[in-house]
Amino acid sequence: MHLNIKAEKGNTYDAIVVGSGISGGWAAKELCEKGLKTLVLERGRNVEHVKDYTTAMMNPWEFRHRLQFTNEMKENYPIQSRCYAFDEATQQFWVNDKENPYNEVKPFNWLRGYQVGGRSLMWGRQCYRWSDLDFEANAKDGHGVDWPIRYKDIAPWYDYVERFAGVSGQAEGLPQLPDGQFLPPMEMNCLEKHVAARIREKYNDRIITIGRIAHATKPMQNGRQCQYRDLCARGCPYTGYFSSNGVTLPAAAATGNLTLRPDSIVTEVIYDEQKGRATGVRVLDAHTLQTVEYYANIIFLNGSTLGTAFILLNSVSNRFPNGLGNDSEQVGHNLMDHHYGVGASGEFDGFEDQYYNAGRRPNGIYIPRFRNVNAATRQKDYVRGFGYQGGAGRGRAGSSEGVGAAYKEAQLVPGKWGMSVGAWGEHLPYYENKVTLNKDKKDKYGLPTLDIDCAFRDNELAMRKDMQQSAIEMLEATGLKNVHGYDDMPPPGHCIHEMGTARMGKDPGTSVLNKWNQVHAVKNVFITDGACMTSSACQNPSITYMALTARAADYAVKEGKKGNI
Structure with a gap:
């Protein structure tokens, strides 16, 4: 349905942001602070910071099922x-998986949060910069297309977002993992310190450091x-970690320029063929099922990798019969996720007189990439590399089963x-890994669903062997006993680091976006969520989304003022 002229005027803003998660929240903040009247459209329900974290302060015994899975949960949330x-x-x-179907051409765990804040409420919060080792990888080994940017282009934006988000960590001076603007690091426990010291003694190509994590380890804005x-996934009433709800959306709202509209499913971008530009978006109200247009x-577009792919593919016109900006036929392709669920664990004899001295630390240790970093570490079986996350702790001596005073x-x-x-490994960008629209299978709103066809291939499988074996060797070398390797091999999607589907590139013939995250053929549309990524590296990607978003918003506003957008 098209709105009349009066309604069109009332539904017109300077900027529209689709999605309110990690990248959408940053887009809202930056655009609002630069003076643009900005509409943020979120397909899910409203979640108000603190007020709607209804379980954040509950004790385990206050839950009806003591935090255990119920048959209803298994039925309605089989993937989540x-x-x-x-x-x-x-x-x-x-x-709810039953209410939000998709089609697995190959196994894929699509883990989602549809609400204001998106997955920024439940994310793992690990923040690791990329380096030129990552930005140059495609060009050097021939997989995918060359990134149109390098580390120097994004480094000041890493600085910018880290200072505001609050990232704690330890500077290590590694070229493959650049240091950032860190708050004081969290502390490793005694066994982690012991293993870290032994790693430095035994190896000259790797270290253990404390995780770099978006937690305020000293007071920041509003005393957060x-x-x-360590109850972060329930939402933090202290705003101890970075989320859209607690940090960027309040900053956007403070300008007076933010309009937030939840329950608004963006179905397509409206393209004006005469003007050669996008004029707005078409929205389906999740409750009334009425269609509204905003301009x-x-x-x-920050609706997540697969959400953005859906919008682009569903935005068809005479100019773009296969989806908005899809001249290159790359939209929906090159889907990536980190492969993980492989590593090792072991026991340690000693430190019986010590326990934790860091409380319920919501963080672990990190072992940065050490394979294929230089000529000395080059592997013959695979390209790219992996890093490890993990930690040490003490269990309980008693049996997990029992009753009565003796058991207690x-x-x-x-x-x-x-x-x-456990290792996080890079997933190469394969054109064959893709999502497409299935117009025969509709969701409850009558919209097409996504067919997801994605797999790990020979390079990832070869890498996994090293991921497991190196973990075993390191733990044994540092004095652990009864070391056992594991490889659970979860399918793509399970790491919740899906990337690709609208990649950046230098050539409009082989990519969707330019170096400023602009759609090549539609200069007033920007994509800065995971869809824009040209390769996956092995580091958690969210801090890179934040930096790219702040950079693109700055460019968009400056170019808009010049009349170039």
Whole structure:
């Protein structure tokens, strides 16, 4: 339905941002602070900071099912419940799988949060910069297309977003993992410190450092500071970690330029063939099912990798019969996710007189990439590399089963120290890994669903062997006993780091976006969520989305003022 002229005027803004998650929140903040009247459209429900974190302060015994899975949860959340952060306390932040179907051409775990803030409420919060090792990889080994940017282009924007978001960490001086603007690092426990020291003794090409994480380890804006509760996925009433709800959206709202509209499913971008530009977006109201159009000069798509791919593919016109900006036939292709679920764990004899001295630290250790970093570390079986995350701790000596006073007493006796490390590996950009619209299978709104056809291939499988073996060797070399490797091989999507589908590039014939995250053929549309990524590296990607978003918003506003958009 098209709106009349009066309604069109009332529905016109300077900018529209689709999605309110990590990148959408940053787009909202930057555009609002630069003076643009900005409409943020979120397909899910409204979640108000603090007020709607209804389980954040609950004790385990206050939950009806003591945080265990119920048959109803298994039935309605068969995919979401596979996530480590899903339980009775957090299920309200995850989509109902039965109500949000998609089609697995090959196994793919699409883990989603449809609400204001998106997955910024439940994310793992690990923040690692990319380096030129990552930005140059495609050009050097021939996989995918060359990135149109290098580290120097994004480095000042990493600085900018880290200072505002609050990222704690330890500077290490590694070229493959650039240091950032860090708050004081969290502390490793005694076994982690011991293993880190032994790693430095045994190896000259790797280290263990504390995780770099978006937690305020000292007071920041509005006094926000991490309380070491480790209940982050429930939403943090102390704003201890970075989320759109707690940090960027309030900053946007403080300008008076923000309009937030939840329950608004963006179905397509409106393209004006005579003007050669996008004029707005078409929205389906999730409750009334009525269609509304909103208009703006600048449009940012931040609906997540697959959400943005859907919008582009569903935005068809005479100019773009196969989807908005899809001249290159790359929209929907080159889907990536990190492959993980492989590593090793072991036990340690010692430190029986010590326990944790860092409270419930919501963080672990990190072992930066050390394979294919230079000629000395080049591998013959695979390209690219991986990093490890993990940690050490003590279990309980007593059995996990029992009843009565003796059982309770046994639970107070600490068990042996142990440590586990798991690898996150790079997934190459394959054209064959793709999403397409399935117009025969509709969702409850009558919209097409996505067919997801994505797999890990020979390079990832070869890498996994090294990911497991190196983990075993390191733990054994540092004194752990009974070391066991594992490889659970979860399917793509499970790492929740999906990337690609609208990649950046230098050539409009082989990419969707330019170096400023602009759609090549539609200069007033920007994409800065995971869809824009040209390769996946092995680092958690969210801090890179933030930096790219701030950079693109700055460019969009400056070019808009010049009349170039």
